[in-house]
Amino acid sequence: xxxxxxxxxxxxxxxxxxxxxxxxxxxxxxxxxxxxxxxxxxxxxxxxxxxxxxxxxxxxxxxxxxxxxxxxxxxxxxxxxxxxxxxxxxxxxxxxxxxxxxxxxxxxxxxxxxxxxxxxxxxxxxxxxxxxxxxxxxxxxxxxxxxxxxxxxxxxxxxxxxxxxxxxxxxxxxxxxxxxxxxxxxxxxxxxxxxxxxxxxxxxxxxxxxxxxxxxxxxxxxxxxxxxxxxxxxxxxxxxxxxxxxxxxxxxxxxxxxxxxxxxxxxxxxxxxxxxxxxxxxxxxxxxxxxxxxxxxxxxxxxxxxxxxxxxxxxxxxxxxxxxxxxxxxxxxxxxxxxxxxxxxxxxxxxxxxxxxxxxxxxxxxxxxxxxxxxxxxxxxxxxxxxxxxxxxxxxxxxxxxxxxxxxxxxxxxxxxxxxxxxxxxxxxxxxxxxxxxxxxxxxxxxxxxxxxxxxxxxxxx
Numbered sequence: 001x002x003x004x005x006x007x008x009x010x011x012x013x014x015x016x017x018x019x020x021x022x023x024x025x026x027x028x029x030x031x032x033x034x035x036x037x038x039x040x041x042x043x044x045x046x047x048x049x050x051x052x053x054x055x056x057x058x059x060x061x062x063x064x065x066x067x068x069x070x071x072x073x074x075x076x077x078x079x080x081x082x083x084x085x086x087x088x089x090x091x092x093x094x095x096x097x098x099x100x101x102x103x104x105x106x107x108x109x110x111x112x113x114x115x116x117x118x119x120x121x122x123x124x125x126x127x128x129x130x131x132x133x134x135x136x137x138x139x140x141x142x143x144x145x146x147x148x149x150x151x152x153x154x155x156x157x158x159x160x161x162x163x164x165x166x167x168x169x170x171x172x173x174x175x176x177x178x179x180x181x182x183x184x185x186x187x188x189x190x191x192x193x194x195x196x197x198x199x200x201x202x203x204x205x206x207x208x209x210x211x212x213x214x215x216x217x218x219x220x221x222x223x224x225x226x227x228x229x230x231x232x233x234x235x236x237x238x239x240x241x242x243x244x245x246x247x248x249x250x251x252x253x254x255x256x257x258x259x260x261x262x263x264x265x266x267x268x269x270x271x272x273x274x275x276x277x278x279x280x281x282x283x284x285x286x287x288x289x290x291x292x293x294x295x296x297x298x299x300x301x302x303x304x305x306x307x308x309x310x311x312x313x314x315x316x317x318x319x320x321x322x323x324x325x326x327x328x329x330x331x332x333x334x335x336x337x338x339x340x341x342x343x344x345x346x347x348x349x350x351x352x353x354x355x356x357x358x359x360x361x362x363x364x365x366x367x368x369x370x371x372x373x374x375x376x377x378x379x380x381x382x383x384x385x386x387x388x389x390x391x392x393x394x395x396x397x398x399x400x401x402x403x404x405x406x407x408x409x410x411x412x413x414x415x416x417x418x419x420x421x422x423x424x425x426x427x428x429x430x431x432x433x434x435x436x437x438x439x440x441x442x443x444x445x446x447x448x449x450x451x452x453x454x455x456x457x458x459x460x461x462x
Contacts, residue, residue: 213287
């Protein structure tokens with residue numbers, strides 16, 4: 001782990017690319033695990049090479065690094081009770097025996113979720129058994145949900161989301177005390193929230209708002225923050241924002257670049273509660289939310305601290321340069337390139353990757369994907385991703401900020417350091433490493449260590 005602290009006083013031609021085959025481009029730069037180009041624009045290692053280097057031996061559950069990364073996330077969640085090592089490894093063996101594919105992955109994990117939502121054989125479960133079976137079911141439904149667009153049944157996406165949500169809600173209802181639930185006003189679509197407290201005493205406490213990324217589910221916020229907060233006497237607020245959870249899969253609301261307008265009503269809601277110390281409200285952001293959180297901090301002065309996990313200033317750079325080159329100034333030209341030169345050359349697996357990566361930014365893209373089709377309008381969601389760039393607002397941040405980085409960061413290499421260097425507020429930089437088993441985007445194998453770093457910093461900062 002490397003740690004820095006600072007408290008300041010005040011390419012290739014498009015035509016040749018496309019004739020080489022878009023599938024090869026996606027295989028090296030657009031899968032779940034694949035690296036983007038670095039911030040100097042130079043090439044990174046391929047996904048296969050990087051995955052093999054950083055997930056040796058027992059860390060290689062699947063040969064395909066994108067599936068392997070998801071499997072490691074499930075395995076890592078075991079420490080928080082959001083998975084079971086034996087269940088995950090049994091599912092991995094079953095998938096490998098059946099032949100690694102989106103279909104085998106989705107079928108295996110969704111059936112595991114179904115089994116856990118049913119009573120166990122041989123007896124009546126007590127509340128704790130039912131509670132944690134539901135939490136694990138939420139994890140496994142989330143695993144199936146991630147790859148469903150590449151399966152034989154892409155239309156199951158909303159059903160799988162709702163199954164995972166039902167499991168999460170059952171888990172929450174059996175917590176002691178159960179989280180306070182509400183719908184916080186936001187535009188035309190309120191934000192569902194779950195407010196966890198260590199107890200029902202009403203004591204005024206510091207509070208962390210946990211922000212998910214572009215494809216995480218509520219169960220991930222449990223793994224990456226809720227128990228860590230409660231065990232330290234903090235409150236924790238989990239929510240679905242635009243492009244996430246219920247707002248995406250049911251309400252069909254996509255990401256917004258003005259995340260401060262999402263955070264502000266959450267702080268308003270918290271500020272009306274007697275058990276919240278309004279001087280000590282922190283905001284964390286996992287995965288792509290490492291871009292959303294700094295944006296919110298730049299415009300929301302009521303935050304006492306913020307954590308980007310990892311830091312990100314331009315999510316668009318998370319796509320390989322060859323894909324970014326498709327985007328032209330004009331919509332018509334861009335979409336002609338996409339539909340006539342790229343889409344016809346996309347292998348099935350790579351098409352599924354593109355569907356998944358663009359659905360949080362385009363309702364038509366999501367609905368087409370559920371019908372087994374790839375979107376025809378590349379221009380609109382690409383511009384929506386571009387709009388998340390925050391390089392011009394980082395200098396506005398006055399909130400103390402922790403920026404996390406990871407050895408082998410696949411999606412935003414170089415960007416955590418770039419965010420840290422641009423910050424003029426009190427700041428810290430921590431890089432988690434393979435020597436600790438905490439490598440790769442969001443440290444999938446070490447969420448407990450991840451939470452220790454984050455909450456030790458929050459405790460010290462506040």
